[in-house]
Each structure stands twice: as C-alpha cells, then as structure tokens.
Amino acid sequence: MLKVLRVELMKLQWWLVGLLIVAGPGVSVLLDARPDQETGVDAWQIAWGQVTVQYAWLFYPLLAGVLAALLCRPEHMGGGWKQLLALPVSRSNVYLAKYVVLAGVLAATNLAFGGIFVLTGLATGLGEGIPFSTIGLSLLAGLVAVLPLAAVQLWVSSRWKSFGASLALNVCFTLPAIFAAQSSEYGPWYPWAQPVLAMSPFAGGLGGDSVLNVSPMTLWVVIVGGFVVAMIGGLVTFVRADFAG
Amino acid sequence: MSGAVSATRAAAPAAGRASTLALVHADWRRMRGTWLLPLTVLGPLGVTLLGVVLFLLRGEYMVGSFISGEKTGWQVVIDQIDMVHVFAIALGAALIASMIVDVEHRSDTWKQMFGLPVSRARSYAVKFAWGAGLLAVSSALMAVGYAGIMVWQDLGPLPWGNLARVAWMPWVAVLPLFALQLLLSALMKNQALPLAVGIIAPMFGMVMSEIPAWLPWRLVSEAMTVAVGGAGAVGPGETLSGLSPTQIAAASGAWVLVFVTVGAVVLARREIR
Numbered sequence A: 001m002l003k004v005l006r007v008e009l010m011k012l013q014w015w016l017v018g019l020l021i022v023a024g025p026g027v028s029v030l031l032d033a034r035p036d037q038e039t040g041v042d043a044w045q046i047a048w049g050q051v052t053v054q055y056a057w058l059f060y061p062l063l064a065g066v067l068a069a070l071l072c073r074p075e076h077m078g079g080g081w082k083q084l085l086a087l088p089v090s091r092s093n094v095y096l097a098k099y100v101v102l103a104g105v106l107a108a109t110n111l112a113f114g115g116i117f118v119l120t121g122l123a124t125g126l127g128e129g130i131p132f133s134t135i136g137l138s139l140l141a142g143l144v145a146v147l148p149l150a151a152v153q154l155w156v157s158s159r160w161k162s163f164g165a166s167l168a169l170n171v172c173f174t175l176p177a178i179f180a181a182q183s184s185e186y187g188p189w190y191p192w193a194q195p196v197l198a199m200s201p202f203a204g205g206l207g208g209d210s211v212l213n214v215s216p217m218t219l220w221v222v223i224v225g226g227f228v229v230a231m232i233g234g235l236v237t238f239v240r241a242d243f244a245g
Numbered sequence B: 001m002s003g004a005v006s007a008t009r010a011a012a013p014a015a016g017r018a019s020t021l022a023l024v025h026a027d028w029r030r031m032r033g034t035w036l037l038p039l040t041v042l043g044p045l046g047v048t049l050l051g052v053v054l055f056l057l058r059g060e061y062m063v064g065s066f067i068s069g070e071k072t073g074w075q076v077v078i079d080q081i082d083m084v085h086v087f088a089i090a091l092g093a094a095l096i097a098s099m100i101v102d103v104e105h106r107s108d109t110w111k112q113m114f115g116l117p118v119s120r121a122r123s124y125a126v127k128f129a130w131g132a133g134l135l136a137v138s139s140a141l142m143a144v145g146y147a148g149i150m151v152w153q154d155l156g157p158l159p160w161g162n163l164a165r166v167a168w169m170p171w172v173a174v175l176p177l178f179a180l181q182l183l184l185s186a187l188m189k190n191q192a193l194p195l196a197v198g199i200i201a202p203m204f205g206m207v208m209s210e211i212p213a214w215l216p217w218r219l220v221s222e223a224m225t226v227a228v229g230g231a232g233a234v235g236p237g238e239t240l241s242g243l244s245p246t247q248i249a250a251a252s253g254a255w256v257l258v259f260v261t262v263g264a265v266v267l268a269r270r271e272i273r
Helices: A002-011 A014-030 A041-086 A091-123 A132-157 A163-174 A191-199 A216-240 B002-015 B020-031 B036-067 B073-106 B109-115 B120-152 B160-187 B192-206 B216-228 B245-269
Strands: none
Touching: A002 A091, A014 A041, A014 A091, A014 B192, A041 A091, A041 A132, A041 A163, A041 A191, A041 B192, A091 A132, A091 A216, A132 A163, A132 A191, A132 A216, A163 A191, A163 B036, A163 B073, A163 B192, A191 A216, B020 B073, B020 B120, B036 B073, B036 B120, B073 B109, B073 B120, B073 B160, B073 B192, B073 B216, B120 B160, B120 B245, B160 B192, B160 B216, B160 B245, B192 B216, B216 B245
C-alpha cells in the first residue's frame, strides 16, 4: 500500500498542483480583500464569512473534480491502466492510494486558503484578534464535507478519459448547491451544499448542537454515508472494470 | 515522420487549401460523437429545470410579489436564476473550449491535421466559431427556458425585449472568456490547468469588487445586469459600474480579437511533435 502511495505521489505533477492550491485560494481571498476601516474580532469574522462563501460554494467542490481527473490522467494516457494493473499491485490499493493523495491535496488547499486569508487580513490591517479556532474548525469541516464529493469524482474520473466530461458532471451537481444551501429544509440533505454550509459562518447559521459546523444528522447520514456509498461504488467499479485501452 | 509532414506542408499551397467550409464540416464530424452537443442542450435545460424546482419549492412566495404588483413577472423569474445563468455560461464556455480541442489532444490529430494542406490559423478560427455557435444555441435555449417558466407560471405577457437581451448579451459577454479558455486549452495538452482557470471564473461573478468591469470575467455579470433590467441583479449596498450594451459589445469584440489572434498565431508557429 505504502509503495503504491509513494508511486502516486511521484506521478503527481507537483508544479501544477502547487499552482492550483495556491492560485485558487489566492484569487478567492484577494478578490475580496480591501483595506477595511474596521478591525478586531468581528471584522475578521465578517471577512472570513465572505471569502468562504466564494471559495466553498463552487471553487472547492469543482477543484476536487479537477484534481481527481488529474490523478487519473497518467493512466488514461496511452494505456497506462493496463501497465499499472498488470504489476503485482492490488487494484483496490491503487484506487485507495489515489484517493488518499486526492484528500491530502484537498487538505493542503484548505490550509493554503487559511494561510493566505490570515496573511491578507494582516496586510490589509484587520488588526488583532485573529479567530484561529473559527478558521481552524471551518477548514477541517470543509475538508470533511468535500471528501464524499471527491470520492464521487474519483469514481467517474477513473472510468472517463475526458476532463471535460467529469467536470461537466461536477458542475451539474454543484450549481444547484447555490439554492440548496439557502434552504433550511433541503440544505442539510444536499451533499454538494455541505462544503459551503460547513465552512461559512454566513451560510450555516446553525445554532445549537452541531458537529463540524453541520448538524449530527447531516454529518453522519449525508457526509459519512455519502462518502461510504461513493467510496464503495468507486472501488467496486474500479476493481471489476475492464481496462481495454 | 516529421520530415514527411513538413514536406507535405511545403507542397500544400500549390495544391490549393481546404476551404473554410470544409473545415467547418470536418469539425462537425469530429464533435458529433462527443459530449459537446448534448452539453449545449443540457446546460440550458438544467438551469431551466433548476428554475422549475425553485418555483415548485417556493413558488407561492415568489409569485406573490408578482400578484401584489411589487415585481414584474420577468423580475420574478430572473431574480433567482440570473446568478446560476452567469455561472453556467461561464463554466460552459470553459468546458466547450476544453472539449473542442481535447479531441485533437487525445488522439494526437494536431500533427495529422497540420500535415494536411490546411491553414492552422483558419482551423483555429473555425474551432472558435463552432464554440461561439454552440454557446449561442445555449443562450437562445436559455431565453426559451425563461419564456417557458413565465408561461407555465402565468406571469403576464412575455417581455420580448428582455428575453432577447438575456439571449444575446450574456452570450456576447462570454465570448472573451471562451476565447481565453480556447487559447489555454489549445496550448496545453493537460486540460487540468485550463479547466482550473475556468472554475475560478464564478468567483469573479460573486463579488462586486474593484476589479475593472471590462475584464473578461466581469463582463458576463455586467451583461446580465443590463439584460435583467438593472436593479434586479444587484444586492443592497452594491454599486453598478453601468457599462452600456455598446460598451460591453465593444470590450467583448476587442478581447475576442486579441485572444483569437494570439491563439491563431501561436498555433501557427508552434512546432507540433
């Protein structure tokens, strides 16, 4: 397993991944950056609420799809699947290794996002009182919420050669999140709305008991349940697939 | 192989070049089997269905403001969907750009295509024209979708002027974005970077920040603001830059000219391996 993981890490185009995980979060933070008159804890909270909406609504879920397609690219080029799977490695390990790398890069993206936000906040003079606990919890919750979506994307990317096709599917699921997230009735049930609900203090507005910024029901049923379904579906499809090309 | 290719190309002009029409036909044959055509129809259909779902969920509340006379029927329809429309057309432009050249990348047909007596610049321009055409069909269908929702919900007489504007203005405004995406997608074999650039676009639409309105990413939401009829698209406290339709069209034309020229020139000079 570890060897397969190491190979995946070697195959990854780090310059490209590095560019994506810095540029995307960078743009989302900088677009909203303006020298504010307000300083202190409240100003930090408001700024965090604004940038997370931009970042987590569409960009973060869509990035998960682009990265999943990127991870499967070496194998889709010129019959790579056949070569890789002919080696004495188990198919499920190959798939799991790809998923672990995907989750790791998504975690790094969130870390970069948090880091860029704090630096930009300091540079634009938000002053003292960085709400590290809010930011930290929100980053972790966003990562957990995006994991099932990443599993779905790896599922389709492992079968589809085209970046465009898997991104088109991703867009179809992610665009409705704009409405789902606003609805207190349907929001908690729609998997693609979870990253923004979990990350943005503006979107959730959840009072009482919440785990990782979403209700326990959403966490266990929608996020964990969705993750299990997508992961098993992806694994079964991958293990049984016939890689002809 | 490469020697043979350049020999063919050198001999080509004398034999007469493929007509533009033939290039248009060739691209049609290539894209028939892909997801491009379904996507062109499914995009507007999806956004319209989203509108239908919205009306089913909170239709009473939304139609209420029409019955009370607070809003026109057009405002009721466009109020919720305009943002999705902007994101969908911007993401659609990136997707179409990627898929239209991915055919060549994946089967390595750049080399074969340019080995033939075909003008590289012209075949690039034809690809741009095809994409622009598909986006135009999408935009027109979107207007049909809006009209459909208005008839279904009985929201008064159809506002032909608004429907026409919502069909053509976001389309004109998205062309620079499409031209830029086509440039990136054609130059890079790996579509991860062009598509990543494409998915950043919605973030520009979400904020009314200080980025100049004539930049490709902002133009689409500017055009939508005009198409909607002003105030509807703007939340409280946000300011409109107020580009006129003529200014939007001019900015769009200028960007398209720049991006398509750059793409055609770079492609024509690049060594294809």
